[in-house]
Amino acid sequence: MANTPYPQSYYAASANPVPPRPALQEEVQTDVCVIGAGYTGLSSALFLLEAGFSVTVLEAAKVGFGASGRNGGQIVNSYSRDIDVIERTVGPKQAQLLGQMAFEGGRIIRERVAKYNIQCDLKDGGVFAALTAKQMGHLESQKRLWERFGHTQLELMDQKRIREVVDCDQYLGGMLDMSGGHIHPLNLALGEAAAVESLGGKIYEQSPAVRIERGANPVVHTPQGKVRAKFVIVAGNAYLGGLVPELAAKSMPCGTQVITTEPLGEELARSLLPQDYCVEDCNYLLDYYRLTGDKRLIFGGGVVYGARDPANIEAIIRPKMLKAFPQLKDVKIDYAWTGNFLLTLSRLPQVGRLGDNIYYSQGCSGHGVTYTHLAGKVLAEALRGQAERFDAFAELPHYPFPGGQMLRVPFSAIGAWYYSLRDRLGF
Incomplete structure (x- = not known):
């Protein structure tokens, strides 16, 4: 079976030591199966474990392999589109709730670092x-x-x-x-993974989700095993691939x-x-x-x-x-x-549910360090039946890229060139 290592980054070279984590090679039963051991998945798992759920996390490579372990390491508040844009889009009531959450992610990070003694150069x-x-x-x-x-x-x-x-x-x-x-982002993810395991959560590395069998009790298949769950959280973001086609179409x-x-x-x-x-x-x-x-x-x-x-x-x-x-x-x-x-086209995160028991959050649009930690809390609340904050995100409108997947890259690049030119000219 292929073993995917970390990219050759400063973060990987200076990462805190961690125990080896096995690939899934059996069938396991759990309350929640989380796909992706980045910030969204780890934050979700921690909040759910603290609430008494059993949690199994599947990671295609290694903990923090994707954006969570490669980003600039900056704790930046709000969203990639700010609260005034949200207010114009969805109105004052929904914007008020989203605005109250815009500064919560950084607080969650600091709480996690303090509670679980995470060494990440905060x-x-x-x-x-x-x-x-x-x-x-x-x-x-x-x-x-x-x-x-x-x-x-x-x-x-x-x-x-x-x-x-x-x-x-x-x-x-x-x-x-x-x-x-700012933080050492990979060490933050590794510390959160250790916290997940300290609460009884299971993390399997080198275990990509290759298929989700949807239904009343969904089953997530990996190359050598499967996870039977009551709920699934899809937290793969840019590294999800085509696992969930309806999510790939709008990002x-x-x-x-x-x-x-x-x-x-x-x-x-x-x-x-x-x-x-x-x-x-x-x-x-x-x-x-x-x-x-x-x-x-x-x-x-x-x-x-x-x-x-x-x-x-x-x-x-x-x-x-x-x-x-x-x-x-x-x-x-x-x-x-x-x-x-x-x-995402709107530059706002996409949050929702597929059927009754598959939840997702994706599309931080470059503003993910704080948002993903908030997303984990919001997803955990939804699984516990407290959906007001989840619904505030889920009701944000989302759009496919013009021209579909084939033209989304050139259209986005043209748009970025236009705004970059405005920056250079001082407009």
């Missing part, structure tokens, strides 16, 4: 950096919007103030969110690229980011960066529609890094990798 503070006056105006509006929904740990920064937290002369200003922050895997420098040393690292905050800019195709626990710079950006792996990741991302930090021109890049996230 740091507080995230910066949104404005390159134009228009972007600064958007941040001022965003601050008012978030404060309307009770989120008050925000500070607007002028040009002088932002230079105190990031040594980059590109920015006119920004906004600091002290409830944002598209996309790749983002990340590089990591050699260790910079305490003095140089502190000069770049004196308070050790993470940063993302306000462009449509944004750049993001932060320091690691061992004082490297992680820098990411770019989108490849359709999730193809670029031939030379460093050639794409290094110029972006040097534009922000020309002082790093002689610094070596130790790691470069790509990871896929799942994009």
Whole structure:
């Protein structure tokens, strides 16, 4: 049987030690079968185990193999489309409920880290950096919007103030969110997996779900085993493949690229980011960066529609890094990798139920670290019969990509090119 290892990333190279986990080679019975051991699946499993359910998690590769173990590691609040867009789409009542949840994911992460003593280099503070006056105006509006929904740990920064937290002369200003922050994302996933197992949950690696037998008691088949369950949670996101065709039709895997420098040393690292905050800019195709626990710079950006792996990741991302930090021109890049996230046309997550007992959440659209942890809680609530928050997500409208799956990549790339051009021209 094929064994899929982690990609060669900084996160895999610096991961905390974990026990080997077997592939499923038998038939097992459980209350809930979770497909996917990323943040959505692990968060769901933890909340369900804490509520008394028995849970079995199936992972096609290794815990955190997908976006959960490859992302930029930034704790960013709200959704990929903000609450004002949701309000215009679905009206004030539904938006109020979704707005109240927009800042919950980061709190869940911190609760998990504290409760289960997860070692993942958690740091507080995230910066949104404005390159134009228009972007600064958007941040001022965003601050008012978030404060309307009770989120008050925000500070607007002028040009002088932002230079105190990031040594980059590109920015006119920004906004600091002290409830944002950053983590080692793979170690967070590994810690959550250990917490699942500490509560009696079972995790099988190298065990892809190849077929779901739907019915009153669904059965999830793997190459060498099967799981009989009362409920199934589909949490594969961009790595789900064609397992559930009706979910694949309204989403598209996309790749983002990340590089990591050699260790910079305490003095140089502190000069770049004196308070050790993470940063993302306000462009449509944004750049993001932060320091690691061992004082490297992680820098990411770019989108490849359709999730193809670029031939030379460093050639794409290094110029972006040097534009922000020309002082790093002689610094070596130790790691470069790509990871896929799942994009929806609305840029809002897709949540729902197939039949009576198959639940799903997918399509974080690049905003997944916090949302996935919230999604796990919302899915667990729904399985317990408390569906108000689940329904608020499930009722969001979702659309197929224009032209179907064949044309979704070129249409999305054209749209991204248009918005990227607007960013460059300052519109």
